[in-house]
Amino acid sequence: MAHRLRLVTDSVTDAIRRCQDCPLNTLCLDEAPSGAVAPQQPCLEQRCLHLNGGDHLFRVSDEADQHLHIIRSGDIKLYQHGRDGGQHIIEFLGPGAWIGLESLNEDQRHAGAVALTECEIASIPYTMLSSLLDRQPRSAEAFGQLLSGTIARHQQHAAMLRSTSAVQRVAQFLLHRLEQAQGVAHHMAKATLPMSRQDIADYLGLTSSTVSRCLSALRRRGWLSMGQRAFMLPGRADVEMVAAGAPLALDD
Amino acid sequence: MAHRLRLVTDSVTDAIRRCQDCPLNTLCLDEAPSGAVAPQQPCLEQRCLHLNGGDHLFRVSDEADQHLHIIRSGDIKLYQHGRDGGQHIIEFLGPGAWIGLESLNEDQRHAGAVALTECEIASIPYTMLSSLLDRQPRSAEAFGQLLSGTIARHQQHAAMLRSTSAVQRVAQFLLHRLEQAQGVAHHMAKATLPMSRQDIADYLGLTSSTVSRCLSALRRRGWLSMGQRAFMLPGRADVEMVAAGAPLALDD
DNA sequence: CGACTTCTTGAGGATATTCAAGAATAGTGG
């Protein structure tokens, strides 16, 4: 496992602090310490691992290690190998996202996960989560929602891929990125694009040339302003029109 | 609920027979009756409902009724309304498939479900499944696999939509249909197409004209033979080549 | 059998891809 560069066992002894920092705290509903007494046994043992950009968390056809991962910081891309040799991006995942829900009780990974930037990843064995869910019915409920949400997200993505026009897909992608960033910090008007154009193309079912052209077209109109890895949408209303299907010529 | 035409409460009194017929028997691992004694309480109360072709099981924006459905017989399509007004098909579901996994603990359906043919649907309240899962750890495991499998299936569908060529998508669709039919009955060389061309188009992100053209192209080459609602793939190897990205001219 | 819908097929036009070359960026070592 040369790609797991730093394996740090969390050494926080204060169990309360541990729960507050815990990315699982949305699941720890019933037996969360209410403040005074620290439980002897922490809800879930976590290990934290560090990835540099380009490092793999796991690869396609790796044996599934029955762990779930939660992104503390950084961005991850989930990909598959297309039948034609090209790479298909399943999803871009940011802080707070869960990884591995699609491989519960499976033998093999059917997707690979690569870090796009430096990442901090919390990992827990599925057995531990499982016993938590047994103990806490409301956690099981929350976990069910998590899985439902993942399925719903994939359905949305599929809907995006069926949008006929290229600009339409790109516009939807940008808006989605922005909304996601705003979910973390409200009133945030900018979002990042840590992935390459080729990655975006593989995600949207286009070529990198076309993605470039679409971005240029939006920029020319002043609706999109881009720095190195961040972008803003000054003409957000217009971009939303495009995402909804309004026609837009690529050449000016 | 005018669309639920016939609501039949299962009147089988023999609990053992009930378990054997139960579509959930893959989940009833631990406390399944081993043959002799019939348990007083059946694992899961089921209701069976009947739909005619065109009837809705539920519609988009219906309140989620917290029930899960399993298809006993027939075919169902799951759809959403696209942003541009058109219909987007999420998935075609056949016998054995579960419906409603994407709405666990959600308030509202974000998809509609329509019967394509006559259907027998078994329904169970989610609370009952939930208590079963609490009692039976191994059921929870199987259920987790079910959810994982659903997520994985959506990822595959998304991969299909990213295939650039139209014939490629159609070929993949036909092969997928065939594999699914073979999963039920092995050595079955034919599968059904209970949906309209428009539905296929909405599923693949194409127009019905293009779907027709692609099917005709495959038929002209003798790789596909179609009856009314069933088809076979005499040139399956060739169709697999097309699905993998081999070029194929639509006009001969 | 007749009216309806769905399916097939044609021709023309719009859109994305391919191929390619130049510009910008990132990464490396002096």
Add this chain to the structure above:
DNA sequence: CCACTATTCTTGAATATCCTCAAGAAGTCG
């Protein structure tokens, strides 16, 4: 810190593909 190289990004022109519009054929249902 800067120069050099390699990769990624942008943009152009030509081609291929798919969509639109439309009309005729086939199938479905009363």
